[in-house]
Amino acid sequence: MDKTQLSRPIFICSSCRVFSQNLKRLAWGFSFFITVGFTSSLVSAELDDFAQVYVDQYFEPLPGSGLSESAEKRAEALAYFTVGRMQENSDRADEAITSYLKVLELQPDQLELARKCAYLLASRSGKQETARELLESTLQRNSGVPFPYIMLSEFLSTYHSNNQDNKDRALALAVQAVEMFPGDAMTYEHLAKMYLLGKRNAEAQNLIKDALKKPNSDPEFWIRLGKVATRVWPIRIGVEENEKDLAILNEFYAKATEYSNGNESVSERVGDFYLVTQQHEKADAIYRALIKLQTDRLDLRQKLAKVCREKGDLPSYIETLLGIVEINPGDVEAHRLIATAYKELGDASNSVKHERLALKIGKGSAKDYLRVAREMVSENLHEEAIKFLKEALYLFPDNPEFPWLITFPLRSSNQFKEATKYFEACEKSAKVHRPEMLGDRFYFNFASTVERDGDFDRAAKLFKKTIELIAKQNPENEDRKFTALVYNYLGYMWIENDMNIDEAGELIKTAVDLDPESGAIADSLGWFYFKKGRYEDAKKELLRAESQMEQDGEPLDAVILDHIAQTYYALGQKDKAIDYMQRAVKLEPEKKEYSERLASYQSGTALTPVQTLPQPEKTAPKPGL
DSSP states (O other), rough: OHHHTTTTTSSOOOOOOHHOHHHHHHHEHHHHHHHHSSOHHHTEEEEEEGSSOSSSOOOOTTTTTTOOHHHHHHHHHHHHHHHHHHHHHTTTTTHHHHHHHHHHHHOOOOOOHHHHHHHHHIIIOOOOOHHHHHHHHHHTTTTTHHHHHHHHHHHHHHHHHOOOOHHHHHHHHHHHHHEEEEEEETHHHHHHHHHTTOOOHHHHHHHHHHTSOOOOHHHHHHHHHHHHHHHHHHOTTTGGGHHHHHHHHHHHEEEEHHTTTHHHHHHHHHHHHHHHTTOHHHHHHHHHHHHHOOTOOOHHHHHHEEEEEEEEEOOHHHHHHHHHHHTTTHHHHHHHHHHHHHHTTTHHHHHHHHHHHHHHHHHHOOOHHHHHHHHHHHHHHHHHHHHHHHHHHHHHHTOTHHHHHHHHHHHTTOOHHHHHHHHHHHHHHHHHGGGGGGGGGHHHHHHHHHHHTTTTHHHHHHHHHHHHHHHHOOTTTHHHHHHHHHHHHHHHHHHHBBBSHHHHHHHHHHHHHOOOOOOHHHHHHHHHHHTOOOOHHHHHHHHHHHHHHHHOOOOOOOHHHHHHHHHHHHTTTHHHHHHHHHHHHHHHHHHHHHHHHHHHHHHTTTTOOSSSSOOOSSSSSOSSO
């Protein structure tokens, strides 16, 4: 056959007009492809050879084409079917039905098409009797297969359910199908469905139990029957009385396994059943065996991971997910699941590692970065958090939450000067993008960081700004403890650095009024009295601070012990001073100041303060803490 013969014509179906204008010519064209197929000469032809379709001409079949009558019928049926599809898609249902019926005349074994036609006749054309006659005829011509029985039974139970005779006929056809074709699971499925719809559950159960006795070596039969059984015996997981029903269901899948002959598809579906019914050990064994045979099947590994997760085996769950990301490192969801599992195990470092990988691969949003950063901060991963937040600052330079968040790990790492820079950056950005961030909490943290950096004057201004914001934002003073904390912090900073002692005392007294049960504030008041030379008052408040903290279950601060020791020494009670100083040294042995003071008390070389004269106040801050 040469190219001129191939290019001749009508068998190339590129124009819809061909179908409607000359169906017979089209049918012959289809028959050419069906009979001859895609030969090597056809494959080698040029695209231009098929560019023209002759709608107004008809060329007889080439000599020697060898078309049989059955092939010609199949080709004509296919042509009618194609026309019917176009008509149906154009909402020309009646014309489509006519075309489909032509197909069925030529190819009566097209059962699905017969079913489609029947429902088009019944639902879209209202011709229920015609539809029934079609299905009756289809059954007569195809009585050797089960599907026509099921089609007619289904139709009668759907469109003639108000007629008892038709309902009885529908059930009789379903029973007949089971009796005639006991090796086809479809027949059991249909009859069981009819029983269940009729609230005849016991009969459905007996039907499926009876099927278990049938000899059948086809694993697909048992898989399909198993699915039917799960509808007959719906399992509620965790309900004890369902164990007996579950044992029945397991029999079907056991038979599927028995006859599978190593079929991996069958094994997987059996494993899926065990997974759904939470028979985790059985599912685990099947999936692991399949993974050894199909190492690149990520979906199998995902199923195994689900099994491990559901049975609470987090190490195996993580191991399985790690196998997934080893094959597919770009699986963002797997990395996130691994991170969550590590977090549950208390492994914050690995959790954060996979969270970061997920962000790197998936290009997360600012919200994602903030979530991971907060997790790092809460887990005290200071170095990792600082590095990560600097990356986030580069990616989201206008978001003030990142410079705010980085101050936490910086302060925890005693990098107060660096933290101060980020407070300044946050303040500048928040004024433009998030002014609501700049509240009393922000300025309190800012002030305490500046104080730790040794800039007491600037810290004092920031503390005062915090107090102003409290008065403005919370005039009812609902959060008395926080307000007391701010007053106390500023007052103690001044006292500790011999600045504004009297003003500091007033601030601390206000803090006591706001939070009278605070041990830390009682310590500040006692230290104020110490600075004023009122040692008995100091002792009273400092011992109250000790008692209050013990009562609240708080760990006793070495600072309070040191304050009590100094007060006792000032009162001439050296033994008690030495006792408290030893406790302070035990809590903070690395603090040289405490060790030296203890030594001076023990040797008696420490100077006793003058009781009646307060220490002179300073107006300039000391450098450092």
